[in-house]
Amino acid sequence: MENTTAKKASKADPKGKIISGYVEYVLEHGQEPVSIYKFAKELKMKEEDFYSYFTSFEAIKSAVWGKLFDDTIQNLESQEVFKEYSAREKLLGFLFTLVEELKKNRSYLLSLYADHKDLKKLLPKEVKSFKSKFKDFANEIILEGKETEEIASRPVISDKYDEALWLQVWFVFQFWLNDSSPAFEKTDAAIEKSVNLAFDLMGKSALDTFIDFAKFLYQNK
Amino acid sequence: MESKVKEQQSIPVSKVQRAAKFISTGAKVGGNYMKHYAKKVVNPSMTNEQLHTDNATDIYNSLSQLKGSALKVAQMMSMDKNILPRAYQDKFTMAQYSAPPLSYPLVVKTFQKYFGKAPEQMYETFTRSAVNAASIGQVHQATMKGKKLAIKIQYPGVADSVSSDLKLVRPFALRLLNMNEKELDHYMEEVEGKLLEETDYVLEVQRSREISGACSHIEDLTFPNYYEELSSERIITMDWIEGNHIKEWLETNPSQAEKNRIGQALWDFYHHQVHNLKQLHADPHPGNFIIQKDGKLGIIDFGCVKILPEDFYQGYFALIKRDLLINEEELNAIFYGLEFISDKDTEEEKTYFKAVFKEMISLLGKPFHSETFDFADNSYFEQIFKLGDRISNDKMFKKSRQARGSRHGLYINRTYFGLYNLLNQLEANIKTTKPDWLK
Numbered sequence: 001m002e003n004t005t006a007k008k009a010s011k012a013d014p015k016g017k018i019i020s021g022y023v024e025y026v027l028e029h030g031q032e033p034v035s036i037y038k039f040a041k042e043l044k045m046k047e048e049d050f051y052s053y054f055t056s057f058e059a060i061k062s063a064v065w066g067k068l069f070d071d072t073i074q075n076l077e078s079q080e081v082f083k084e085y086s087a088r089e090k091l092l093g094f095l096f097t098l099v100e101e102l103k104k105n106r107s108y109l110l111s112l113y114a115d116h117k118d119l120k121k122l123l124p125k126e127v128k129s130f131k132s133k134f135k136d137f138a139n140e141i142i143l144e145g146k147e148t149e150e151i152a153s154r155p156v157i158s159d160k161y162d163e164a165l166w167l168q169v170w171f172v173f174q175f176w177l178n179d180s181s182p183a184f185e186k187t188d189a190a191i192e193k194s195v196n197l198a199f200d201l202m203g204k205s206a207l208d209t210f211i212d213f214a215k216f217l218y219q220n221k
Numbered sequence: 222m223e224s225k226v227k228e229q230q231s232i233p234v235s236k237v238q239r240a241a242k243f244i245s246t247g248a249k250v251g252g253n254y255m256k257h258y259a260k261k262v263v264n265p266s267m268t269n270e271q272l273h274t275d276n277a278t279d280i281y282n283s284l285s286q287l288k289g290s291a292l293k294v295a296q297m298m299s300m301d302k303n304i305l306p307r308a309y310q311d312k313f314t315m316a317q318y319s320a321p322p323l324s325y326p327l328v329v330k331t332f333q334k335y336f337g338k339a340p341e342q343m344y345e346t347f348t349r350s351a352v353n354a355a356s357i358g359q360v361h362q363a364t365m366k367g368k369k370l371a372i373k374i375q376y377p378g379v380a381d382s383v384s385s386d387l388k389l390v391r392p393f394a395l396r397l398l399n400m401n402e403k404e405l406d407h408y409m410e411e412v413e414g415k416l417l418e419e420t421d422y423v424l425e426v427q428r429s430r431e432i433s434g435a436c437s438h439i440e441d442l443t444f445p446n447y448y449e450e451l452s453s454e455r456i457i458t459m460d461w462i463e464g465n466h467i468k469e470w471l472e473t474n475p476s477q478a479e480k481n482r483i484g485q486a487l488w489d490f491y492h493h494q495v496h497n498l499k500q501l502h503a504d505p506h507p508g509n510f511i512i513q514k515d516g517k518l519g520i521i522d523f524g525c526v527k528i529l530p531e532d533f534y535q536g537y538f539a540l541i542k543r544d545l546l547i548n549e550e551e552l553n554a555i556f557y558g559l560e561f562i563s564d565k566d567t568e569e570e571k572t573y574f575k576a577v578f579k580e581m582i583s584l585l586g587k588p589f590h591s592e593t594f595d596f597a598d599n600s601y602f603e604q605i606f607k608l609g610d611r612i613s614n615d616k617m618f619k620k621s622r623q624a625r626g627s628r629h630g631l632y633i634n635r636t637y638f639g640l641y642n643l644l645n646q647l648e649a650n651i652k653t654t655k656p657d658w659l660k
Contacts, residue, residue, distance in 0.1 A: 079329070079339065080339075080341070081325075081339065085325070085326065088324070089324060089325055089326050092324045092326040093326040093329075096326055096327065096330045181381050182381070183334070185377040185378040185380075185381060186377075186381065188327060188330070188377040188378065189377050191327075192323070192324055192377075195324075196324075
C-alpha cells in the first residue's frame with residue numbers, strides 16, 4: 001500500500017523525486033554520484049528518462065537552490081506582518097528566513113560547498129535559477145524602496161542595486177557556512193549589520209547632496 | 222516609516238556620541254604614545270612618567286566633558302583602582318550601545334526561535350520599535366489582559382562576544398587605569414564572569430524572582446512580576462513599571478520627608494540583601510530605580526548579582542566596626558584576608574598601605590558610625606574625592622607591583638559607591654542600620 005502511494009507520488013512528480021534522491025545521495029555519501037547512469041540506476045530509472053527532466057548534476061543542484069528560494073518566499077509570505085514591512089525590513093526578513101531554510105539543508109550544503117575556497121567561480125551555473133528569482137524579488141523591494149524614498153535613485157548606479165543585493169545574499173551564505181557560533185547567532189548579527197549598511201548606502205546620503213552641490217558649482221562657474 | 226526610523230534612532234543617539242567620545246580618547250592616547258616615542262628618539266632618558274601624565278590628562282579631560290556615568294568613572298577612578306569593573310563595563314556597554322537597535326524582523330525571528338510564535342501571537346499588542354535600550358538588548362512594550370508589559374530582548378551574539386570584547390578593551394584599560402597586567406588579570410576573571418552571567422536571561426529571571434521575593438516585605442519597595450513561561454535565554458517578559466527616574470522625580474520638588482523615605486527604602490533594600498541574603502543587586506545605576514505615582518520605589522534589572530562568600534563578608538564588614546580601627550592585630554589579619562597587603566610587601570610598604578587603607582575605610586565607613594547619616598552633605602563626598610586624588614597621584618601606589626584588594630570587593634565597592642551617590646542625589650537623611658554583630 002505504502003509502496004503504491006510512493007510510486008504514485010513519484011510518478012506525479014519525478015522531478016521532485018530526483019531532487020530529493022540527489023540530496024539524499026550527497027548526504028549519505030558525502031559527494032556527488034559518479035555518473036548519471038549510476039545515479040539513475042539507484043533511483044530505479046532509465047537513464048534516457050532521467051534526461052527528460054535533468055541533463056546534468058548542475059541542473060539538479062540549480063533546482064535545489066530554486067526550491068530553497070521558493071520555500072523561503074512561501075514561508076515569508078505566510079508571516080502576516082511581512083506585508084507591513086518596509087523595504088529594509090523585507091530584505092532582512094528574507095535573509096533571516098533564508099538562513100532558516102538553509103539550516104534544514106546544512107549538511108548537504110556543507111558537503112558540497114564547504115571545501116570550495118572560491119565560491120564565486122563555481123556558483124554562477126548552479127545558482128542560476130536562484131539568482132534570477134532573487135533578482136526579481138530584489139527588484140520588487142528596490143522599486144518599493146524608491147517609492148517610499150528609502151532608496152535613492154541615482155543614474156547608472158541604481159540599475160546595479162539588484163546585483164549588489166545578490167552579492168550580499170552570497171556574502172551571508174558564505175558567512176553562514178563558516179559560522180560556528182551557537183544557533184548561528186553571528187549570522188543573524190551579520191545580516192543585521194550588512195543590510196543596514198546596504199540600505200544606508202542606497203538611501204539618500206550626504207554624498208548625494210554633495211554631488212548635487214558640486215554639480216551646481218560646476219555649472220555656474 | 223519616516224517617523225519610525227527617527228523614533229528608533231532617538232534612543233541611542235546620545236550613547237553613540239558618548240561611544241564616539243571614547244574612541245577619540247583612544248586616538249589621543251595613541252597619539253601620546255607616538256609623541257612619547259618621537260621624544261624618546263631625541264632624548265632617550267625620558268621616562269614613562271611623562272607618558273602616563275599625558276595619558277591621564279587626556280583621559281581625564283575627555284571624561285570630564287562627559288556627563289553621567291562616564292564622569293563617575295573618572296571620579297571613581299581617582300578614588301580607588303577598584304573601579305576597574307565600572308570602567309570596563311561602561312566601555313563594554315558603550316560598545317553595545319553604539320549598535321543600532323534590532324530590526325523588527327530579527328525580533329520576530331528571535332521570538333519564533335524560542336516560542337515558535339510571532340510576538341503578535343503572544344501578546345495582545347506589541348510595539349514594533351524598541352521603547353528603550355538596555356545594556357545588551359532592547360526593551361519593547363506589550364500588553365496582555367489589560368496589563369502593560371516590558372519585553373527585554375537580547376542582541377544576538379552578545380554572549381559569544383563578551384570575552385573578545387573584553388580583550389579589545391584590555392589595552393585601553395591598561396593605559397586608562399595605569400595598572401600593570403598582573404593587576405588587571407586579577408580583576409579580569411571577576412568582570413568576565415559577571416558579564417557572562419548578565420547575558421543569561423534564564424538566570425536573570427530566576428534571580429529576579431528570588432531576590433524580589435525575599436525583599437517583598439521591605440516597606441516602600443515594589444518589584445515587577447516576571448513571567449517565566451514568556452521568557453527564554455534571550456527574552457524576558459515582566460511587568461511594565463510606570464513612574465519617574467530619581468532625577469525626574471527630584472524635579473517635581475518632593476519634600477524632604479519624601480526624599481528621606483525613598484532613600485531609606487533604598488538603604489533597607491541593600492541592607493537586607495547584603496546582611497541577610499548575602500547576595501545583591503550589584504548595579505545601582507539610576508535607570509534601575511523608578512519612583513511610582515503611589516510613592517513606591519520600583520526596582521528592576523537583576524542582571525548583575527554578586528554573591529558574597531561568607532569569609533569575605535565577615536572581613537569586609539568587620540572593617541566598618543568603629544572601635545576596630547584601633548585594634549592593630551585584628552586589623553592586620555583582615556587586611557591580609559582581603560589581600561590589601563601580603564607577604565610580598567616590604568615593611569615600608571606594609572606600614573604605608575595600612576595607613577592609607579585605614580584612612581580610606583574610616584572615611585568610607587563613616588555613614589555606619591552614627592545612627593543616622595546625612596547624605597546631602599557634599600563636603601563628605603569632597604573628602605572622598607580628595608583622598609582619592611591624593612592616592613591616585615601617590616607614587617607608592619603607582620609603583621606597587623601587585624593587585625590590592627580581594628576581587629570580591631570589586632562589585633561591593635561599586636555597589637556602595639553607587640548607593641552613596643544615589644543617596645547624595647536624593648539629599649536623604651538615612652537611618653544607617655547595621656546588623657547586630659556590628660553594633
